[in-house]
Amino acid sequence: xxxxxxxxxxxxxxxxxxxxxxxxxxxxxxxxxxxxxxxxxxxxxxxxxxxxxxxxxxxxxxxxxxxxxxxxxxxxxxxxxxxxxxxxxxxxxxxxxxxxxxxxxxxxxxxxxxxxxxxxxxxxxxxxxxxxxxxxxxxxxxxxxxxxxxxx
Amino acid sequence: xxxxxxxxxxxxxxxxxxxxxxxxxxxxxxxxxxxxxxxxxxxxxxxxxxxxxxxxxxxxxxxxxxxxxxxxxxxxxxxxxxxxxxxxxxxxxxxxxxxxxxxxxxxxxxxxxxxxxxxxxxxxxxxxxxxxxxxxxxxxxxxxxxxxxxxx
DNA sequence: TATTGTTATACTCTATAACTATA
DNA sequence: TATAGTTATAGAGTATAACAATA
Numbered sequence: 311x312x313x314x315x316x317x318x319x320x321x322x323x324x325x326x327x328x329x330x331x332x333x334x335x336x337x338x339x340x341x342x343x344x345x346x347x348x349x350x351x352x353x354x355x356x357x358x359x360x361x362x363x364x365x366x367x368x369x370x371x372x373x374x375x376x377x378x379x380x381x382x383x384x385x386x387x388x389x390x391x392x393x394x395x396x397x398x399x400x401x402x403x404x405x406x407x408x409x410x411x412x413x414x415x416x417x418x419x420x421x422x423x424x425x426x427x428x429x430x431x432x433x434x435x436x437x438x439x440x441x442x443x444x445x446x447x448x449x450x451x452x453x454x455x456x457x458x459x460x461x462x
Numbered sequence: 463x464x465x466x467x468x469x470x471x472x473x474x475x476x477x478x479x480x481x482x483x484x485x486x487x488x489x490x491x492x493x494x495x496x497x498x499x500x501x502x503x504x505x506x507x508x509x510x511x512x513x514x515x516x517x518x519x520x521x522x523x524x525x526x527x528x529x530x531x532x533x534x535x536x537x538x539x540x541x542x543x544x545x546x547x548x549x550x551x552x553x554x555x556x557x558x559x560x561x562x563x564x565x566x567x568x569x570x571x572x573x574x575x576x577x578x579x580x581x582x583x584x585x586x587x588x589x590x591x592x593x594x595x596x597x598x599x600x601x602x603x604x605x606x607x608x609x610x611x612x613x614x
Numbered sequence: 615t616a617t618t619g620t621t622a623t624a625c626t627c628t629a630t631a632a633c634t635a636t637a
Numbered sequence: 638t639a640t641a642g643t644t645a646t647a648g649a650g651t652a653t654a655a656c657a658a659t660a
Contacts, residue, residue: 313571313575314506314571314574314575315506315510316503316506316507316510316522316523317522318594319506319574319578320578320581320582320590320593320594321483321484321487321577321578321581322503323594323597323598323601324479324480324483324597325480325483325484325499326524326597326601327476327480327597327598327600327601327604328476328477328479328480328481329480330600330601330604330605330608331473331476331477331600331601331604332473332477333604333608334604334605334607334608334611335473337608337611338611347477351468351474354466354467354468354471355468358467358468370468370469371468372478419465419466422466422471423465423466425473425607426471426472426473428603428607429472429473429600429603429604429607430472430603431603432599432603433596433599437592437596438472440589440592440596441472441593441596441600442470442472442475444585444589444592444593445475445476445478445479446475446479447584447585448479448482448483448581448593449475449478449479449482449483451580451581451582451583451584452479452482452483452485452486452581453482453486455486455577455580455581456482456485456486456489459486459489459490
């Protein structure tokens with residue numbers, strides 16, 4: 311008697327849900343705003359913190375430095391951010407949104423929130439809080455799991 | 463005053479959690495069993511249904527026919543499945559696990575369940591059921607959302 | 615020596631379209 | 638005409654390593 315069924319296996323269900331959501335959202339960002347998801351993440355963080363080094367962005371987005379570097383270059387080419395050397399550390403680049411970048415953010419924000427609202431339309435407020443919290447716990451557990459196995 | 467913060471934005475949290483879990487699991491499958499996730503999914507389904515056409519596998523795994531075709535070819539090369547033409551429909555290929563494939567499945571199953579257990583160690587039984595159900599609702603909502611927008 | 619960021623490379627996943635063979 | 642499956646191709650995303658500049 312087997313205890314494993316793919317359709318109820320949590321990693322599978324998580325992957326299906328995440329792929330479905332990513333696909334819908336990525337389509338919206340690329341078609342309507344010509345942004346990749348990495349680029350959108352940088353813009354969202356830069357709108358929160360105003361000014362950050364790429365290393366800060368690595369920490370804030372959990373993307374690696376190569377992905378951040380590529381996305382930042384794209385944004386700079388499109389004049390959505392400005393980059394300049396940090397005054398105190400000549401290796402670091404400080405990045406901030408340009409006026410154009412801020413204007414784009416203001417156009418995206420309501421769209422993003424509307425997508426989230428439609429995605430969660432069938433969820434109660436409490437359910438959403440629970441889901442969000444559980445996703446955090448899951449990511450943490452997966453990180454620990456990868457670390458433990460890497461130590462083998 | 464802005465209402466959007468990336469760290470609390472649900473699509474972002476979902477993506478982070480899913481990527482962390484996928485990364486940990488994919489590492490385990492490839493290192494220990496030399497299987498990609500698509501290949502593992504086919505094996506898991508074929509263990510449940512015994513015999514299926516590739517089209518059946520497309521429906522069961524939600525992967526597209528190209529991904530199923532590639533994974534099935536890989537599994538056949540490694541003698542984990544056997545493929546033969548369907549008796550009634552000459553276009554269709556019927557696939558089943560070989561004895562070797564079943565033996566591999568029996569080795570993977572406890573590992574997969576153990577990974578799931580460790581991932582969910584901090585979750586109560588009821589929480590797991592809720593999470594699983596909410597992920598299903600989320601995938602469904604995302605599918606509807608993509609369909610609606612595609613109609614624009 | 616270590617760190618910030620860039621470049622090159624490669625591998626996986628996904629998507630599309632063109633193709634074949636059957637229906 | 639439509640469907641099952643294959644092949645080719647290209648686009649994201651991600652990972653690694655080698656490198657330049659600076660600390």
